[in-house]
Amino acid sequence: MGFNSLLGAGQIGAMTLANRVVLPAMDMNLCDDGDFSAAEIAHYTARAAGGVGLIITGTGAVAWPIGACSWHQPSFSDDRHIPSIKALADSVHAAGSKLCVQICHHGKTAGVDTAQGRPLLVPSLPEGKLDLAALQDNTIDELMKLGSASRGKQAIHKEADEDDLAWVIDQFAQGANRASRAGVDAIEIHAAHGYLVNTFLSSGYNKRTDRWGGSVENRGRLMTDIIRAVRAQVGHTIAISVRLNGMEYGLQDGMTPSEAAIFALMAQDAGADAIHVSANAHNPFGDFTDGPLPSGEAQYREFARIVKKSVTIPVIAVGRISPEIGDEMITRGECDFVSMGRQLLADADLVNKLKAGQRKSIRPCINCYVCVEQNFFDAPPKCAVNPALCNEPLAQLIPAPRAKRVLVVGGGPAGLEAARIAAMRGHLVSLYEASSRLGGTAWFSQLTTPANGPLVEWLEHEVRRLGVQIFLKTRLLAADILELVPDEVVVATGAVRNRPANEHTDYAESRVYTGDDLRALLTGEGIVLSASIKTRLIAQLARLFGISRSITRVRTWSKMYLPLSKDITVVGGGLVGLELAEFLATRGRTVTVVEEQAQLGLPMAMPRRWTAVQNATRHGVQLRRSSTDVIASKDVIIANNVVAAAPIADELRTAGMLVHVIGDAHDIGYIEGAIHSAGIVAREI
Template sequence: MKYQKLFEPVTIGKLALKNRTSMAPMGPVGYADSFGGFNQRLQDYYVERAKNDVGLIITGICSVDTTIEGFPTVALPCPTTCPVAFIHSTRSMNDRIHAYGSKIFLQLTGGLGRSALPGFIKNNIAPSEQGNRFDPSVIHREMTVEEIQKLIKQFVMSAAIAKKADFDGVEIHAVHEGYLLDQFAISIYNHRTDMFGGSLENRLRVATEIVKGIKKVCGPDFPVSLRYSLKSCMKGLRQGGLPGEDYQEAGRDVEEGIQAAKLLVEAGYDMLNVDAGTYDSWYWNHPPMYFGKGVYNEYARILKQHVNVSIILAGRMDDPEMANAAIGDCCDIVSYGRPLLADPEYVTKIRYGREDEVRPCLGCHDGCLGRIANGPVCCAVNPACGREEIYGLQPALRKKNILVIGGGVGGMEAARVAALRGHKVTLVEKSDRLGGNLIPGGMPEFKHYDHELIRYYERQLELLGVEVKRNTAMTAAEASAFGADEIVVATGSTAIQLPFAGSKTAVSAEDVLMSRVETGSQVVVVGGGLVGCETALWLAQKGKTVTIVEKMPHILGGHGVVPHMNQFMLEDLLNHERVTIHDNAVVEQTAPDQVTVRKGEEQFQIPCDTLICCVGYRANDGLYNELAQGDVPVHNIGDSNKVRNIMAAIWDGYELGRNL
């Protein structure tokens, strides 16, 4: 076996696991039934991972009490809402999971505190009075001692219910990520002067009383894990610290993190599920693609030297060699979060030598946390995530001859799914490479997952026997004469190029990323959307002096257009790399060595060797419009239908391929 350590058995206390792999907890927002139990979609979601060799599943957060903060009753499962209904909905799921030899822990949360999105909860509470993380004008009042004691009791009751439902253990969420329990633990948030504030022991009292209560009620052998952030990685409120950046820690530093971990283990925790960060440095807890692999390895390695309980570790561990080497060095169990959203077969594939078939997580957050406020957790590259049974694939009743025109992600996904269902599929691509806009988009090292996704599709199309014709530009007449029963047009989009007054001609980000154009040392990027900002970051990291000129009031489309953690980190990286940003500004005039920018009534010049235009994309829908007048059914998907993102193109392709 190639990755021997990952697949060795291990124990947590007296609980035996078949291997050292785990599914990391990811919030099941929107997956609760009307009684606070697990709806059928959530049950199927966990079972799908269990049947693919995952040793331990840790569920996403389940509220211990919806009344304290006023959670929406359908937002999260809650064991205490109706214990009998909760047990009925989860015990049958656990029976299924145990049939595959997997174990499962129920993760329990006390709430969000100041980290709640404004409007998500009814009662704005916190350990001490303070402003909301996202909107400081929203004030969270200090919790009463009675409320705190009730919260502790609800944790203990929830664990007892979990044991009755045949969960193998529980995980307490969290002295981690700046959630409510973490706000008690960190002095920058906790200004109390009673038994729950002041000293470190007092600030940890909520967390230590919880585990002591659970052990008393559920017995000493019932495992209790703790989701634990060793370090807060924050420069101040709402200010994250980047990897490698020199700053003064404003939250929990490593020294206090070690001390706190020892106190928590002494109180009774059997395992620490290690990461770093808070909502103020949110990208640390939900690493975007701008992080490298093994985000938390150094922190887990530190803890492993100071505590004698099991360490479980996630954080971009989707490199099997690195994960295998981490066992014994910095952890006992490797945990996979988004990789198991993207590909529920991930563990099976690395176990049996099928690594080239793994569908990669892009780190985009578009399908998971980017949608969490408006819909259940899902995945940009796996449209069936969270709806495994109701949105799976069935063999086609009538096998058809399908022609797919365009080899971007939308076309490749439509071809893959149609072929899986038994259709005969031909995919034609006008260039010599599959991938479309992912090819230039994946050129920066921090976007290498885009190229891994292309390789995944190439391998899938090969395994499924899809005929792929590169260097084949197809006209409407040729497509109509092909003999297809149905035609899928996925011809993508083209970057919009604006003319600028003066002597300088702008180049496209694609030409720069593909090294067709060599930039000078002074670069001006017109357009501060995602493509413009990532191109600017890439060039700045290569030593260029870069300025972004954006006509709107904010780069990246404004707050929340790009998932928060990606937005915050990209903005911080641009600042760290000294990229100058002019918003509410336009380039009015160009000259050989400079551009003139107008911002309101102000006009000024910026040195410029290379001008890059990144103002969006235009759908290539001409071929579809021609074919739509013909006699063969034709479908238009992805950017050639409407310019959006990778997720939209893949979901279009899956939906169409599923129903051809």
């Protein structure tokens, strides 16, 4: 696929862009006292150098610290910030891209106002209370950190009056003026995501009866006045984009795509050069995985298409858009530019790889929400699959001074990542995997979490491309490794899943399956003693017919046949247990999850956890927190009892060999832990 539409040049206002790929605004929270820091400049510059057509900075506060949601966001409120904006613009330009700064007043979410004793500016005082039920699955530590921006203080609100709004418009104008003097190419006015301008647009928040509320003209007035004021400051050499919600999930009277289309036209008439169509959800603790960070692939596609029909200026689409879908959307005229947010956090070089015909070498985002969880804590994002996020020097691998023979034991994500990095650094790497395929637990996890699949495919593609010698169905013993005399040994054999101690007492009447048993049952690989003969036979047949070789086929097949009874207890409501429970419930099983801790889903990043609990509840799963109850249903699946252990490494150490242990064998950290721990070791050997 040539990606001709996506990689073709484009125009927004006076700004010519090399291609149609946009880095949308994503808070880096790396600013020092409102100034872009060297680390934040390095982040944007890496994506510019990676070929992205337009870089949009994470949201900045026009009147910082007033109206700010973070202590670490960019500030546009004073001339003293111009040098750092200029340093960023120069750096992005030198790397061949264009720079747009996103400017905002955060209204009802301006936590810094609360911290400093100011009321939050809103169109109308909030009605009702947010449903905070999701927070029961947060630890005390997380709850404390959630109050970082507001310093844990209680918010009060103020209905904006005429003077406030005149001041807000002026602050946007002055902020834009400073950005233009610093040499940016574009300015994005943030009129989405529940911030001040958005709350004026939306009937869900704006209940006013004066000239700022009621009709679309009145609700749109703050936005259009800001656009005009900004245009008056920056002239026509600088482009203006306006970010709008195409949808407001979970909000009564919230914005709809057709209303967004009307506001888009109003923005165009007021002088905007582009509309960036995003979406939002009212309750960040409820529907965050709908908006502003959707879980569905190209979830906002239709919203962009509807807005595009109403305007003549370019439309930027966003929301889990892959290069393939993005290219198709542009080709079909559904949008003009495509923002890829998390995907560009995961791989800064996406555009260059597309241009070079290396689509399969793009490291995929796995939709895990680890990055944005940090924003809830007013901290810089981390990426589960890209340890170099916010630490760009890590992306530059230092060639090994001497090519060593590196032996990796285990072909899960940790082993594959270690092999990949070691091979890239010039080592001679061989990887041994006991099973018949690569990917380890991550491969099987696609059953319940399909987004993990592309990561496994990418890792496999990369290690093969780099010439790593791969030995499948090869279970090495310590003696074998000692005989091979490698220079370095990396053990990545995964966690050990033990059978429960109470199996023969409390669960004497049940069939008890560990995670390994479940995998063996569904793939037909290995023998599961606790399963009936009939079940084992069916599993073998599925393997013979090739069904269980593809996890996608297993997922489809499991809708018709699942070798488990109607009543299932899942012991452990962590990452695996919770997603498994939903999977089983959607296949007609009556499921009870028993979790010893007070919180469910703790290893998941918060937005994903909240959604997983909601989904399980919606599908009728019985959730028992703080419970050690024994529920002896016919089938019991042990989704806890997972321990970090590497027996082979212990044997090798006893024999005097230096061994590195990574991934779940070292510490249970799932994909994020696997990739990060592998990187630390493979960068050093």
